[in-house]
Amino acid sequence: MHGKLWCSTINEVMEPIVQRMEKQVVKCIARSWLIGTALLLAGCAGGDESRARDVVSSFYKMHQSVRPIGAxxxxxLITFRHFMSVNLFDLLKDTSVAEEARIAQSAQADADPLPPLVEGDIFTGNPAGASTFRIVNCDIGERDSKCAVELIYSDAKLKAPAKWTDQVLLTRDARGWVIDNIEYAKGAAPMRSGTLQAVLTKLLKRDTLPLQ
Known part of the structure; x- marks a missing residue:
């Protein structure tokens, strides 16, 4: 009898203690899960920025190696294809096709060559191109991102190097981050203004005079 009372008393004392311990364990697990999730999200965001920077950096390194002029x-096109979104690549391709058509048209007519559709480096705000680049910062979103890139063009004929900042707009597709547009830095001529996509679209619509 005394044994049963003793067990009953022990159970009454221990039950609330066990319940409190269970609640504390649940809280600890929940807290650990929240912390782990936050760290995972932070890691994903950091990884996203790193991947976006890698794409932009690789693009400009290739750009410096190829130094494209005109269409x-x-x-x-093959070299830069994997950096570009489908929309941007289609515009670049259509511009190249239009340029080839103009060259063929001049040859068939046995006339003086038509002026080029694109004059200079289409990928930079400065038609003369860029000598060096530096990624200043990147603003990373879920589907779209933007990286500010400082560009410098040096030439012995210039009193001082030209420096400006273009904005590289990225979007995400099945391949990961790809370049969808370039927002040119605004400045006095010969610096370009607007965006790469807008310039190409305007160029293809008029297809008559060279675009500077």
């Missing part, structure tokens, strides 16, 4: 050639 892209077939080899240049």
């Amino acid at each position: 892209l050639t077939l080899n240049e």
Whole structure:
């Protein structure tokens, strides 16, 4: 009898203690899960920025190696294809096709060559191109991102190097981050203004005079 009372008393004392311990364990697990989730999300965000920077950096390194002038050639289209979104690549390709058509038209007519559709480097705000680049910062979103890139063009003929900042707009597709547009830095001529996509679209619509 005394044994049963003793067990009953022990159970009454221990039950609330066990319940409190269970609640504390649940809280600890929940807290750990929240912390882990936050760290995972932070890691994903950091990884996203790193991947976006890698794409932009690789693009400009390739750009410095190729140094494209005017509408892209077939080899240049192939070289830059994997950096570009479908929309941007289609515009670049259509511009190259239009340029080839103008050259063929001049040859068939045995006339003086028509002025090029694109004059200079289409990928930078400065038609003369860029000598060096530096990624200043990147603003990363879920589907779209933007990286500010400082560009410098040096030439012995210039009193001082030209410096400006273009904005590279990225979007996400099945391949990951790809370049969808370039927002040119605004400045006095010969610096371009607007965006790469807008310039190409305008160029293809009028297809008459060279675009500077």
